[in-house]
Amino acid sequence: xxxxxxxxxDGVLSDVYGQFLKCxxxxxxxxxxxEELSGKLEKDAFTNFDKYVNSENFFYSANPIxxxxxxxxxxxxxxxVFIVSSATEFPNSLIEKxxxxxxxxxFISWKQVVLCGTKEIVSGDIxxxxxxxxxxxxxxxxILFTQPHNIKEENHKHRRVYNWKEIExxxxx
Amino acid sequence: xxxxxxxxxDGVLSDVYGQFLKCxxxxxxxxxxxEELSGKLEKDAFTNFDKYVNSENFFYSANPIxxxxxxxxxxxxxxxVFIVSSATEFPNSLIEKxxxxxxxxxFISWKQVVLCGTKEIVSGDIxxxxxxxxxxxxxxxxILFTQPHNIKEENHKHRRVYNWKEIExxxxx
Numbered sequence: 001x002x003x004x005x006x007x008x009x010d011g012v013l014s015d016v017y018g019q020f021l022k023c024x025x026x027x028x029x030x031x032x033x034x035e036e037l038s039g040k041l042e043k044d045a046f047t048n049f050d051k052y053v054n055s056e057n058f059f060y061s062a063n064p065i066x067x068x069x070x071x072x073x074x075x076x077x078x079x080x081v082f083i084v085s086s087a088t089e090f091p092n093s094l095i096e097k098x099x100x101x102x103x104x105x106x107f108i109s110w111k112q113v114v115l116c117g118t119k120e121i122v123s124g125d126i127x128x129x130x131x132x133x134x135x136x137x138x139x140x141x142x143i144l145f146t147q148p149h150n151i152k153e154e155n156h157k158h159r160r161v162y163n164w165k166e167i168e169x170x171x172x173x
Numbered sequence: 174x175x176x177x178x179x180x181x182x183d184g185v186l187s188d189v190y191g192q193f194l195k196c197x198x199x200x201x202x203x204x205x206x207x208e209e210l211s212g213k214l215e216k217d218a219f220t221n222f223d224k225y226v227n228s229e230n231f232f233y234s235a236n237p238i239x240x241x242x243x244x245x246x247x248x249x250x251x252x253x254v255f256i257v258s259s260a261t262e263f264p265n266s267l268i269e270k271x272x273x274x275x276x277x278x279x280f281i282s283w284k285q286v287v288l289c290g291t292k293e294i295v296s297g298d299i300x301x302x303x304x305x306x307x308x309x310x311x312x313x314x315x316i317l318f319t320q321p322h323n324i325k326e327e328n329h330k331h332r333r334v335y336n337w338k339e340i341e342x343x344x345x346x
Contacts, residue, residue: 004294082294088283094267110261110290117284121177121255123296 002080004124005171006138007072009085009097011130012145013105014062016042023052039152053090060096064104067164073107074172083108084122086134087115128167132158143167175253177297178344179311180245182258182270184303185318186278187235189215196225212325226263233269237277240337246280247345256281257295259307260288301340305331316340 010016017037024030024046037045052058075081083101087093094115101108114122119134128143129135130150135142135158144150144158145167161167183189190210197203197219210218225231248254256274260266267288274281287295292307301316302308303323308315308331317323317331318340334340 006294088271088286088288091268091271091283094271094288095264098261098264098267110264113261113290114294115261115267115288117282117286121179121287121295121297123294 002078003126004082005075005079006082006084006119006122006124006127006129007075008127008129008131008134008145009083009087009101010059011147011149012128013065013068013072013083014059014100015065016059016062017148019058019062020046020049020052023055023058024048027051034148037148039149041149045149054092056092057096059090059093060100062100065164067168069104071164071168071172072105074168076107078172079126081108082112082114082122082124084114084116084119084127086117086119088117126171128161143170175251176299177255178248178252179255179257179292179295179297179300179302180248181300181302181304181307181318182256182260182274183232184320184322185301186238186241186245186256187232187273188238189232189235190321192231192235193219193222193225196228196231197221200224207321210321212322214322218322227265229265230269232263232266233273235273238337240341242277244337244341244345245278247341249280251345252299254281255285255287255295255297257287257289257292257300259290259292261290299344301334316343 007013020042027048043049046052085097087097101113120137124140126141127135127138128145130145130147132153135144142158144155144160146160146162180186193215200221216222219225258270260270270288274286293310297313299314300308300311301318303318303320305326308317315331317328317333319333319335
């Protein structure tokens with residue numbers, strides 16, 4: 001029986017940091033370094049966080065994270081993949097996220113997408129996420145995708161990866 | 174510890190049959206009786222199903238099912254309620270469903286909403302749904318909300334209810 005693999009969107013498939021940095025530069029001319037962002041949740045790291053996440057096309061115009069497309073495509077052939085995204089807080093993001101997936105991950109069907117408020121309610125065998133709050137309550141195997149907000153965090157519970165090639169090595173060998 | 178209660182939207186909270194009947198009458202002048210609809214899934218029961226579900230405001234302008242608001246409000250005080258809706262098949266419905274919940278069920282927060290393609294992936298203690306496909310794979314207690322499409326179906330596995338008052342009696346006494 002194939003394992004059920006839950007994959008997060010923002011910060012795992014989708015480069016939301018790139019979006020935040022771009023928005024902040026366009027908005028107030030600020031260009032923060034990775035060092036400045038380290039250890040702060042996105043809400044605290046970016047001055048006008050709410051304005052940016054609620055702006056049109058914020059989610060739709062994000063770039064996919066390096067190597068994610070080709071590796072998720074292979075994972076999709078070997079696992080029951082679900083894309084699980086915390087999205088209901090930003091209702092305008094919902095259709096953008098569906099359109100974004102259709103554009104970059106056309107092999108993922110609408111049946112494989114879950115848009116929720118909390119991930120506690122979702123069950124599976126493996127979860128890939130960049131937020132501790134999602135991984136900490138998950139019953140299965142957990143993979144922490146490194147992003148500036150979690151980089152300083154002590155982590156004994158979840159396997160940390162830095163890029164998609166590492167996930168490929170872990171799950172497809 | 175409070176039990177986690179998963180509640181479906183279409184056909185349980187939201188009167189989608191009323192919407193289909195109205196659309197069909199406006200579209201082709203047909204007014205089907207309950208008898209004609211019995212035992213047919215919505216897709217097969219309504220001539221231009223796809224056109225209707227993809228039309229603007231189809232989900233947003235639906236009426237709430239009788240007594241659902243006041244009883245879900247009480248359930249929300251006694252259970253960990255989640256509204257779980259199969260919605261990703263119709264991306265335009267996503268924001269309409271969020272807006273509809275905000276209008277009629279303002280006591281339900283975005284954290285309590287799950288918009289998905291299949292409900293297999295969602296876990297909980299009790300599920301209220303009108304579709305066998307959702308109840309059959311659920312691990313907890315199951316409550317079948319009667320709608321024309323399921324009324325003729327033999328049912329040994331799920332507790333059948335005909336209205337929200339029955340749910341109140343079952344879960345709040």
